[in-house]
Amino acid sequence: MKFFIDTANLDQIKEAQALGVLDGVTTNPSLMAKEGITGTENILQHYVDICNIVDGDVSAEVIATDFAGMVKEGEALAALHPQIVVKLPMIADGVKACKYFSDKGIRTNVTLIFSVGQALLAAKAGATYMSPFIGRLDDISTDGLHLISEIRHIYDNYGFETEILAASVRHTMHIIDCAKIGADVMTGPLSAIKGLLKHPLTDSGLAQFLKDYQKGN
Numbered sequence: 720m721k722f723f724i725d726t727a728n729l730d731q732i733k734e735a736q737a738l739g740v741l742d743g744v745t746t747n748p749s750l751m752a753k754e755g756i757t758g759t760e761n762i763l764q765h766y767v768d769i770c771n772i773v774d775g776d777v778s779a780e781v782i783a784t785d786f787a788g789m790v791k792e793g794e795a796l797a798a799l800h801p802q803i804v805v806k807l808p809m810i811a812d813g814v815k816a817c818k819y820f821s822d823k824g825i826r827t828n829v830t831l832i833f834s835v836g837q838a839l840l841a842a843k844a845g846a847t848y849m850s851p852f853i854g855r856l857d858d859i860s861t862d863g864l865h866l867i868s869e870i871r872h873i874y875d876n877y878g879f880e881t882e883i884l885a886a887s888v889r890h891t892m893h894i895i896d897c898a899k900i901g902a903d904v905m906t907g908p909l910s911a912i913k914g915l916l917k918h919p920l921t922d923s924g925l926a927q928f929l930k931d932y933q934k935g936n
């Protein structure tokens with residue numbers, strides 16, 4: 720399973736990259752705003768900065784909601800850097816734009832997916848990635864992980880190559896459960912990735928090893 724970090728914070732991206740387990744980055748307009756990155760020029764430069772830190776794919780989201788606008792913005796985003804993946808919303812024009820980009824060999828991530836029907840449309844339109852939002856479904860008492868397993872089942876039935884990018888991951892158990900289900904990618908905060916490190920027996924075992932080493936030296 721690929722690990723993407725879901726942030727526009729350069730320090731966190733650098734920390735995840737330095738850990739050696741990072742395969743890419745996802746961002747969205749809210750994450751950009753959270754970092755105080757505003758204005759088209761600054762946002763575009765920030766995408767380039769992110770690409771220069773990581774080796775993998777970086778999702779950059781269009782703001783337009785009409786087909787022509789998405790095509791214009793998406794082409795500009797894709798031209799920024801070879802690692803950019805154009806992120807498109809799951810609306811009718813987003814599906815059309817996804818098909819347009821996939822026919823042109825430009826990689827896409829269809830976002831804001833909350834149902835298997837939407838997942839089917841993204842795959843049919845040739846999306847490179849599609850992002851079902853687990854945490855936001857959990858937030859409204861709906862089983863986000865169940866959606867991931869249903870999409871996995873359907874994609875495997877037909878051999879769809881679109882990668883399931885489990886998004887809105889909120890904690891470590893989401894990552895583990897996505898791995899069990901067979902999501903191709905997960906994107907989450909640095910805290911969830913670092914949470915995978917933790918085990919009290921690792922800490923106490925290491926402390927004991929160091930103590931025993933000191934006895935003999």
Ligand code: E4P
Pocket residue numbers: 725745746747830850852854855886887888906
């Ligand atoms: C996906 O690409 C989104 O940026 C993201 O995962 C949303 O997560 P949230 O529901 O925690 O905002």
